[in-house]
Amino acid sequence: MKRPKFLNALLHSEQAGLLIAFVLLCLVISFLTPVFLTGANIKNVLRDASLIAIAGIGMVMIILLGEIDLSVGSSQALVGILAVAMLNQTDSVGVALLAALATGACIGLLNGLLVTRAKINSLIATLGMMAILRGTAMVSTKAVSIQAEIDLFAEVGTGYLGPLPIPVLIALALFVLFYYVLHHTVLGRYIYAIGGNASAARLSGLAVDRTRVAVFVIGGMLAALSGFILASRLNSGQPNAGLGFELQVIAAVILGGISLTGGVGTLGGAFIGILILTVLNNGLVLLNVSSFYHDIARGVVIILAVYLDGRRKESLLKRLLKS
Amino acid sequence: MADVPVISLQKMHKQFPGVYALRDVDFDLHAGEVHALVGENGAGKSTLIKILSGVYDYQQGTYLIDGEEAEIGRPMDAIERGISVVYQELELVPTLSVAENVFFGRLPHTRGGRVLWAELYERTEELLGQVGLDISPRTQVGHLGIAAQQLVEIAKALSLQARVIVMDEPTSALSPQEIERLFELIEQLRGRGVGIVYVSHKLEEILQLGDRVTVLRDGERVGTERTEDLDEKRLIGLMVGREMAEGVSRSQVEVGPVILEVEGLTTARVEEASFRVRAGEIVGFSGLMGAGRTELARGIFGIDPRKSGEILLGGEPIPTNDPPAARRMGLGMVPEDRRGDGIFPHLSVSENMTIAALAQFVRRSRIQPEREREEVNGMVAALAIRTPSADQMISKLSGGNQQKVLIARWLLKENLKVLFVDEPTRGIDVGAKAEIYRLLDDLAKQGLAVIVLSSEMPEILGLCDRIYVMSGGRITGEFGREEATQEKLLESALPREMMEK
Numbered sequence: 001m002k003r004p005k006f007l008n009a010l011l012h013s014e015q016a017g018l019l020i021a022f023v024l025l026c027l028v029i030s031f032l033t034p035v036f037l038t039g040a041n042i043k044n045v046l047r048d049a050s051l052i053a054i055a056g057i058g059m060v061m062i063i064l065l066g067e068i069d070l071s072v073g074s075s076q077a078l079v080g081i082l083a084v085a086m087l088n089q090t091d092s093v094g095v096a097l098l099a100a101l102a103t104g105a106c107i108g109l110l111n112g113l114l115v116t117r118a119k120i121n122s123l124i125a126t127l128g129m130m131a132i133l134r135g136t137a138m139v140s141t142k143a144v145s146i147q148a149e150i151d152l153f154a155e156v157g158t159g160y161l162g163p164l165p166i167p168v169l170i171a172l173a174l175f176v177l178f179y180y181v182l183h184h185t186v187l188g189r190y191i192y193a194i195g196g197n198a199s200a201a202r203l204s205g206l207a208v209d210r211t212r213v214a215v216f217v218i219g220g221m222l223a224a225l226s227g228f229i230l231a232s233r234l235n236s237g238q239p240n241a242g243l244g245f246e247l248q249v250i251a252a253v254i255l256g257g258i259s260l261t262g263g264v265g266t267l268g269g270a271f272i273g274i275l276i277l278t279v280l281n282n283g284l285v286l287l288n289v290s291s292f293y294h295d296i297a298r299g300v301v302i303i304l305a306v307y308l309d310g311r312r313k314e315s316l317l318k319r320l321l322k323s
Numbered sequence: 324m325a326d327v328p329v330i331s332l333q334k335m336h337k338q339f340p341g342v343y344a345l346r347d348v349d350f351d352l353h354a355g356e357v358h359a360l361v362g363e364n365g366a367g368k369s370t371l372i373k374i375l376s377g378v379y380d381y382q383q384g385t386y387l388i389d390g391e392e393a394e395i396g397r398p399m400d401a402i403e404r405g406i407s408v409v410y411q412e413l414e415l416v417p418t419l420s421v422a423e424n425v426f427f428g429r430l431p432h433t434r435g436g437r438v439l440w441a442e443l444y445e446r447t448e449e450l451l452g453q454v455g456l457d458i459s460p461r462t463q464v465g466h467l468g469i470a471a472q473q474l475v476e477i478a479k480a481l482s483l484q485a486r487v488i489v490m491d492e493p494t495s496a497l498s499p500q501e502i503e504r505l506f507e508l509i510e511q512l513r514g515r516g517v518g519i520v521y522v523s524h525k526l527e528e529i530l531q532l533g534d535r536v537t538v539l540r541d542g543e544r545v546g547t548e549r550t551e552d553l554d555e556k557r558l559i560g561l562m563v564g565r566e567m568a569e570g571v572s573r574s575q576v577e578v579g580p581v582i583l584e585v586e587g588l589t590t591a592r593v594e595e596a597s598f599r600v601r602a603g604e605i606v607g608f609s610g611l612m613g614a615g616r617t618e619l620a621r622g623i624f625g626i627d628p629r630k631s632g633e634i635l636l637g638g639e640p641i642p643t644n645d646p647p648a649a650r651r652m653g654l655g656m657v658p659e660d661r662r663g664d665g666i667f668p669h670l671s672v673s674e675n676m677t678i679a680a681l682a683q684f685v686r687r688s689r690i691q692p693e694r695e696r697e698e699v700n701g702m703v704a705a706l707a708i709r710t711p712s713a714d715q716m717i718s719k720l721s722g723g724n725q726q727k728v729l730i731a732r733w734l735l736k737e738n739l740k741v742l743f744v745d746e747p748t749r750g751i752d753v754g755a756k757a758e759i760y761r762l763l764d765d766l767a768k769q770g771l772a773v774i775v776l777s778s779e780m781p782e783i784l785g786l787c788d789r790i791y792v793m794s795g796g797r798i799t800g801e802f803g804r805e806e807a808t809q810e811k812l813l814e815s816a817l818p819r820e821m822m823e824k
Contacts, residue, residue: 196669
């Protein structure tokens with residue numbers, strides 16, 4: 001099928017296309033409501049986006065590998081509860097943070113082992129974990145939230161460092177770190193290789209399973225961090241936290257160019273995808289659109305994202321078949 | 324035998340882009356005849372069968388049934404005219420019953436669509452009786468052994484009123500008793516006027532069972548003879564005999580110490596393989612498809628689990644099932660399936676090339692792009708890889724150049740000792756083939772041990788210092804360069820019945 005040349009170029013420089021879409025979206029919304037471009041609103045949007053972004057970094061790496069993690073939402077809830085419980089026990093934010101990260105690492109390790117040792121498809125394995133973690137969160141709190149008793153705790157999620165909200169700073173710092181990892185380290189190269197062709201990776205002597213477990217652990221810790229920050233914003237551990245969060249994260253990163261089959265996509269693109277979805281959410285709220293329409297809008301975006309992903313792969317397949 | 328052949332193919336021509344699969348081939352079959360079809364891999368046997376059964380069309384030629392134009396446009400036409408094929412892989416649905424498989428797509432039913440089970444089972448039972456299979460038609464096919472499944476397929480062919488049954492490697496998975504039963508059935512079918520095309524590598528069977536044999540080589544018919552006029556030696560002689568591979572030559576061999584020792588290696592598809600390779604040698608593994616050569620390499624590299632056996636690389640044992648360790652010790656493998664197991668399609672030439680040797684470019688956890696670029700560009704020049712730049716997506720390169728990148732992947736490794744190359748020139752044009760042969764020759768001259776796995780005998784004979792032949796997962800022969808001939812290689816490669824006392 002012939003496509004007009006400029007569309008061709010656009011589709012090939014994915015980031016450019018995404019940026020344009022993002023700018024257009026912002027223009028449209030700011031046109032429809034003056035509140036959008038106010039300082040307070042922008043900070044809110046960025047804070048919301050950073051929560052998705054932190055977990056999103058982990059999800060990007062996992063999907064690049066050719067796997068997926070549906071347990072991040074439930075993980076947020078469980079980690080939030082554990083963190084607040086530890087906080088109240090020890091009066092230390094630091095210990096609470098460490099507990100959160102440790103829990104995230106364990107969850108990630110479990111996910112990784114289920115995939116590499118038990119040979120369970122990651123969709124199913126993390127789906128099961130999603131249910132188990134959520135259930136554990138409910139059971140341990142008897143479905144009641146736990147209030148944080150130390151004031152400092154709330155600072156993390158709601159405080160500022162200069163003009164920027166702390167979560168935004170954390171997200172940016174992690175972006176820089178993991179951009180480096182993905183593009184300049186052996187681990188990053190291995191992730192792209194294994195995701196692109198796991199069989200070739202094995203035949204090139206890469207430690208495929210070990211890499212998978214490592215990435216799940218990292219993803220688990222990042223999801224846990226986002227859960228910690230969320231709990232800090234709510235100043236409590238909530239067993240209902242993060243419901244539907246995993247779908248938001250996945251939709252955002254796929255929109256940003258991370259292919260579901262693995263090996264394709266960049267962190268930068270993913271971040272733009274996250275911004276687009278967050279701005280969309282924000283716009284719908286500002287325009288007083290009923291929250292039911294939010295779900296419809298999100299669903300449309302997810303389908304659109306995966307459709308575009310399929311079209312991108314099609315052109316690569318055509319090239320491969322010719323060689 | 325009747326005068327007019329049931330099937331007659333005349334001057335068949337079948338071409339695929341860039342390749343002649345069949346050239347000017349004649350083939351006919353009389354009622355009640357067993358006509359065997361033999362040839363090496365790639366000779367054109369399966370193409371011929373697919374033309375017979377309507378799967379392929381053809382550029383030129385005549386296809387007559389009972390002396391008249393057959394007009395077979397698709398597989399259904401062939402089936403309706405009474406031509407059935409029993410493939411080696413068997414095409415039954417394991418979760419359905421025998422009866423449902425035999426009458427697949429033709430279950431007897433009322434006009435409203437309700438299946439008439441009683442009639443189905445009755446008719447199936449009758450057919451099972453004809454093929455000598457004493458089981459209930461309700462049996463689930465997946466519960467049957469291969470021999471029984473094969474008989475179900477034949478029953479299916481009979482239910483379709485087959486006048487011609489093509490059997491593709493029918494005895495490869497059967498025990499001696501089951502083979503005898505099959506032969507008896509074939510005799511019966513023959514008596515009833517069914518013509519049988521028997522495709523097989525088992526020359527003893529063909530000489531025992533067949534009336535005539537047609538030998539194909541490189542898409543052409545080398546000859547058709549009555550089996551009474553043939554013996555194994557003559558048959559093998561007809562099957563081989565291609566020209567030598569172009570551009571292959573081997574330099575003077577300067578052989579070093581033994582670098583790879585394999586003792587009694589057994590995996591799921593390999594039995595007790597033992598051999599030695601010296602530094603500076605090019606050793607070849609020849610054999611038919613499925614003989615186990617690729618599985619041997621995978622077993623040594625650690626990809627396939629090792630059941631038993633010892634492997635020593637440079638005197639050090641290679642740990643079991645640990646490909647990263649094998650790689651670190653100096654083992655490399657260029658796989659058979661470039662696209663599926665070799666290249667990383669979304670990555671650049673450079674990234675594809677350095678993936679197995681990244682540790683050499685890392686300092687303080689960082690991959691150094693300058694060093695990477697330098698080494699990669701060096702390889703691109705040394706191997707004459709045609710690419711606009713090292714950052715080009717590998718999917719844009721031609722097959723031959725991709726292959727060079729895959730070889731370069733291992734050459735970049737500083738401590739590479741042994742390189743396996745599986746089908747080094749598959750899907751590559753003649754010019755690039757010659758370049759790869761030269762490259763492999765150079766590598767051996769520099770002291771590398773090169774192990775070539777190949778189905779192309781001229782390639783192996785031209786390139787290798789020593790040749791092992793594999794068949795059925797075992798090493799069945801070893802030949803030095805001087806003594807090796809295509810006939811000897813093929814003879815060792817053909818499957819043999821296990822002789823029981």
